[in-house]
Amino acid sequence: MKKIKPDQNLPCAILFDMDNTLYNFSDAKIKACEEVTNSINAGNADELMRYFLFGKFGFEDHGNIEQFMKDKNVWDGDKYFEAVEIYEDVKLSSITPYPGVLDILPIIKKSGIKMAIVTDAESSQAKKRLSKIGIKDYFQCIITPDISGKRKPEPDTFIKALEELSVPAKEAMVVGDSPYREIEPGNKLGMTTVYAKYGDWLKIPSPGIKPDYILEEFSNLKDILNI
Secondary structure, three states: OOOOOOOOOOOOOEEOOEOOOOOOHHHHHHHHHHHHHHHHHOOOHHHHHHHHOOOOOOOOOHHHHHHHHHOOOOOOOOHHHHHHHHHHHHHOOOOOOOOOOOHHHHHHHHHOOEEEEEEOOOHHHHHHHHHOOOHHOOEEEEEOOOOOOOOOOOOOHHHHHHHHHOOOOOHHEEEEHHHHHHHHHHHHHHOEEEEEEHOOOOOOOOOOOOOOOOEOOOOHHHHOOOO
């Protein structure tokens, strides 16, 4: 495995994507979709998940549930609000950190490396998820679209995090599961890029995007940093 050499400096900061980088979010969403379809007695989890992935609303927008219910001819206002509550409760309760996350984040913090979150989730969602798995306090800032004004792969979220940490891009590392949304913008900014391959559940080919390092599992990050 490629590692930072002893004569190389450790990064001053690491910017972490959140969903599917620190915990398995895709499985949590699928489980939430399953509970929703059971509650409305229509469709299945895979069908509803496709609305979140490819529908006209955003990846987290409850409008996907509304549209799904209307398309399945089961629309009912009361059932909709119940379904939204089920979706949010099950999604949050189903989040579990990847192996190594709870062990390695304290080691990174102890080494003096600053840490931040760069995510497309809204602030309220991000804080809930990080708090649920007990890691929110490791990060000096959590930068979301409602703070930066843009979604990834636009550079605004990364730039805002670097400003908050007072670290130049060339002295920072970004870790994420999406070549397009984390690795490519990180490369353009001059950051060290680490592709969390284990979390890339969509696996869309991106041969033109080259990370500096590849993680087969989160615990490999400790080896890459050589700490």
